[in-house]
Amino acid sequence: MPKAAILTLLTDFGDRDVYVGAMKGTIACIAPHLNVIDLTHHIPPQDIAAASYQLATAYRYFPRGTVHVAVVDPGVGTSRLPVAIAISEGFLVGPDNGIFSGVLARSPAIAAVELDKLKYWRDRAASTTFHGRDIFAPVGAHLAAGATLDRVGTPVELDTLQLLPQLPLEQTDGGWLGSIQAIDRFGNLIANLAGEPIESSSWIVIIGNERVPGCRTYGDRPAGELLALVGSDGWIEIAVNGGSARDRLHARRGDRVELRVVPSS
Numbered sequence: 298m299p300k301a302a303i304l305t306l307l308t309d310f311g312d313r314d315v316y317v318g319a320m321k322g323t324i325a326c327i328a329p330h331l332n333v334i335d336l337t338h339h340i341p342p343q344d345i346a347a348a349s350y351q352l353a354t355a356y357r358y359f360p361r362g363t364v365h366v367a368v369v370d371p372g373v374g375t376s377r378l379p380v381a382i383a384i385s386e387g388f389l390v391g392p393d394n395g396i397f398s399g400v401l402a403r404s405p406a407i408a409a410v411e412l413d414k415l416k417y418w419r420d421r422a423a424s425t426t427f428h429g430r431d432i433f434a435p436v437g438a439h440l441a442a443g444a445t446l447d448r449v450g451t452p453v454e455l456d457t458l459q460l461l462p463q464l465p466l467e468q469t470d471g472g473w474l475g476s477i478q479a480i481d482r483f484g485n486l487i488a489n490l491a492g493e494p495i496e497s498s499s500w501i502v503i504i505g506n507e508r509v510p511g512c513r514t515y516g517d518r519p520a521g522e523l524l525a526l527v528g529s530d531g532w533i534e535i536a537v538n539g540g541s542a543r544d545r546l547h548a549r550r551g552d553r554v555e556l557r558v559v560p561s562s
Contacts, residue, residue: 303332303359304441307352307367308429309340316427320366320434323419327438336365343371345396346461346550350479350487353399354530356386365400366429366437367391374425379412379432380453383446390437392428395461409458410450412436417449464489464551472500472556477548478532484541485534488554492527499559501525502535504546509535 304324310316317338324333336355340348348369356365363386370377370392378393384404389397390412412432415421417439423431436449464476466489478489486504500511502525509525510518518524520539523546528534533556535542542548 302441303334303363304328304437305334305336305355305359305363305365306338306434307336307340307348307355307365307369308338309342309344309348309369310338310429312338316429319427319430320368323430323434324438327435328442331438331441334359340369343369345369345371345394347479348396349399349461352396353403356400357403359387361386363387364437364441365389366433367396368429368433369396370394370428373428377459378453379428379436380409380458381412381436381440381446381449382409382458383407388437388440388446390433390440392433393459395459397458398461401458401460406455406458408446409453409455410446411453412450414449414451417444465553466490469555469557472558474553474555475533477550477552477554480543480548480550483536484543484545485528485536486542486546486548486552486554487528488533488535488556490533490554490556492531492533495527495533495556495558501557502533503555503557504535504548504552507546515539 380393382389475490479487
């Protein structure tokens, strides 16, 4: 695998405390010339599913060999394993708690190790509350600087890696029945429904008691009106032109969403 020049960070640490800065300082001590890119530090606290979705959305846009360090870790200090995982595009480093489920659904693991080689930690006596600083950031930096996976840990069986339960998705006579998998800061509802089946078709989305027309752009509906479209990552999204679909529909992640397709004549 080619040497990485980029390491990304994704956490639920926010930006009011020094946690992210401490991780970056640890990285700089090991690989000061590494290009460190923040994906986000505003994952809702302890929300592993949100972190999984966000990482799966972003990782594809980075060069081959990039190291992705993701830390949303409510089980820090417990028996959950710290891991590094090799995929065809690079490496994933973080807790083995399902945070990498979204990426692994698209890019299966090639190899994985438990991060038990203490020489690659920041300190052999790692904090029981801050593995992001003491284990994940330094190991990520070593990998990005050229260390091989077998040097930083002991192999684990790929089928033991923790995965989150998949949201319901099933085909119906007229389309698909799925779920809201994420809600962005604009209040757009992102379903686990792929946009490919609706090309050159008329379609609607049903959520609760609402029948939402399928559109191409936000501007296809008047301001304040509900609409559905294919978002930039290929998923069906429910939105309000100039507003929030989450607030309008009182929606939450996991709510059921139906896509009905009418083929063009």
